Amino acid sequence: MNFETFNFHPRIMAGVQALGYITPTPIQLKSIPPVMQGRDLIGLAQTGTGKTAAFVLPILQRLLQSPRGRVGALIISPTRELAEQTYETINELGKQTGLRSIAIYGGVNMDQQTWKLRNGVEIIVACPGRLLDHLWKGTVDLSHLEVLVIDEADRMFDMGFLPDIRGILRCLLKPRQTLLFSATMPGDIRRLVQEILHDPVTVQIGHILPATTVSHALYPVKQHRKTALLMELLRHTETGSVLVFTRTKYHAARVAQQLARAGYRATSLQGNMSQYQRQAALDGFRAGSFKILVATDIAARGIDVLDISHVVNYDMPDSTDAYINRIGRTGRIGKTGDAFTFVTGEDTPMVRALEHLLNTPLEHRTLQSFDYTMPVPDNKYLRSSHSQQLRRHTIRNEWVGNRKVTVAQTR
Numbered sequence: 031m032n033f034e035t036f037n038f039h040p041r042i043m044a045g046v047q048a049l050g051y052i053t054p055t056p057i058q059l060k061s062i063p064p065v066m067q068g069r070d071l072i073g074l075a076q077t078g079t080g081k082t083a084a085f086v087l088p089i090l091q092r093l094l095q096s097p098r099g100r101v102g103a104l105i106i107s108p109t110r111e112l113a114e115q116t117y118e119t120i121n122e123l124g125k126q127t128g129l130r131s132i133a134i135y136g137g138v139n140m141d142q143q144t145w146k147l148r149n150g151v152e153i154i155v156a157c158p159g160r161l162l163d164h165l166w167k168g169t170v171d172l173s174h175l176e177v178l179v180i181d182e183a184d185r186m187f188d189m190g191f192l193p194d195i196r197g198i199l200r201c202l203l204k205p206r207q208t209l210l211f212s213a214t215m216p217g218d219i220r221r222l223v224q225e226i227l228h229d230p231v232t233v234q235i236g237h238i239l240p241a242t243t244v245s246h247a248l249y250p251v252k253q254h255r256k257t258a259l260l261m262e263l264l265r266h267t268e269t270g271s272v273l274v275f276t277r278t279k280y281h282a283a284r285v286a287q288q289l290a291r292a293g294y295r296a297t298s299l300q301g302n303m304s305q306y307q308r309q310a311a312l313d314g315f316r317a318g319s320f321k322i323l324v325a326t327d328i329a330a331r332g333i334d335v336l337d338i339s340h341v342v343n344y345d346m347p348d349s350t351d352a353y354i355n356r357i358g359r360t361g362r363i364g365k366t367g368d369a370f371t372f373v374t375g376e377d378t379p380m381v382r383a384l385e386h387l388l389n390t391p392l393e394h395r396t397l398q399s400f401d402y403t404m405p406v407p408d409n410k411y412l413r414s415s416h417s418q419q420l421r422r423h424t425i426r427n428e429w430v431g432n433r434k435v436t437v438a439q440t441r
Contacts (some may be wrong), residue, residue, distance in 0.1 A: 033051055038087060041126040045126060058074045064233075065085060066092075070228050070280040071105065072215075072233070073235075074212060074233065074234040076214065077199035082115070085211070092154050092176060093129055094127055102174060102177065103154070103179070106179065106180050107155060109185075109328065110135040114135075134158050134161055136305075140163065143164070175206050176206055177208075177209065180210045181211050182212065185213075192218060244367050245367075246347060246384075246392050249371050249395055250374070252374065256344055256372050260344065261291075263342070270337055270338065271318070271321055271338045272321060274275050275341070275342070276325070277326070282347070287320055297320045298311065311323065346380050354388075
């Protein structure tokens with residue numbers, strides 16, 4: 031099957047062909063027909079499965095038949111990076127349609143967004159907070175909205191956006207088609223689905239297991255020796271682009287700074303950066319100016335770089351799904367990749383959960399050239415930072431569609 035099967039307008043097919051799309055991905059194959067029929071839809075799929083095109087293409091098809099100059103589609107995204115990536119996809123696929131779009135998020139001048147909105151757009155991609163700012167100022171009119179998309183819903187809830195989502199929904203006074211995409215379905219999202227979706231079709235595309243092209247290894251290490259171990263690994267490992275995940279914004283910035291001081295071409299991606307800084311970091315990583323990107327889970331949503339050879343979990347992720355999401359950035363398009371995870375004694379429950387998920391023991395590695403015995407530096411601030419990392423994990427199970435996943439909670 032190819033994209034011709036969907037009978038898209040020739041102007042849309044021109045965008046499809048320009049991007050080299052030939053065979054639809056599973057999420058596109060299963061989602062596009064019901065969305066084009068006007069059905070509400072729940073799409074359960076991980077990052078990198080092609081879900082953006084799964085909702086963008088039907089939106090373009092629908093809006094080609096609608097009046098111009100008014101907002102017909104609203105896509106809500108959790109992060110600026112994902113909003114910008116979706117906006118770029120709309121522009122590329124819809125280049126020949128004449129449909130106008132805008133990405134709305136904080137950290138940039140609001141007046142420029144207002145000017146573009148007044149000139150008329152048909153599609154808005156927005157982060158919740160800045161969208162509410164425009165709604166309160168009356169610079170966004172959603173009275174003619176036909177399609178609402180809530181993208182990466184689970185991450186939206188992780189970031190505390192539920193009140194903002196409800197505030198936006200209160201501004202939508204007429205019936206519309208609603209599409210919700212998420213990697214998991216925790217209780218809050220299930221309740222929202224029941225409230226705002228009407229007789230939805232559910233499409234689940236499971237990256238239930240990581241790609242077989244990725245190898246996994248655990249590196250036991252004390253918390254205060256993680257950065258030193260990371261540098262030692264980088265010295266002894268042949269790598270391409272490397273994506274390093276930390277638990278906090280502070281550690282993302284600090285680890286990147288330490289790597290840069292040691293001579294590595296490294297940068298960070300985290301929530302305390304301005305939009306200009308974040309975009310510069312992403313662009314530099316894509317272009318190869320930076321070989322190492324240190325990021326938090328939330329900031330990393332929307333990263334789509336094909337040539338990542340290694341993913342390093344500087345901090346253990348908090349769920350098996352988060353692990354799959356992280357390492358899904360390597361071993362793509364037939365290439366092999368490596369996933370290295372630093373583990374402390376507090377991570378034992380998640381190690382067991384991962385081994386259960388993968389149905390195999392994970393290899394534990396040590397570096398003979400590395401000094402694991404060095405004590406915590408005699409520095410009051412560093413000791414305090416170290417102690418804050420020693421959190422005890424509890425394990426709970428969550429149902430995602432018809433499968434059970436393991437989630438670790440810290441306390």
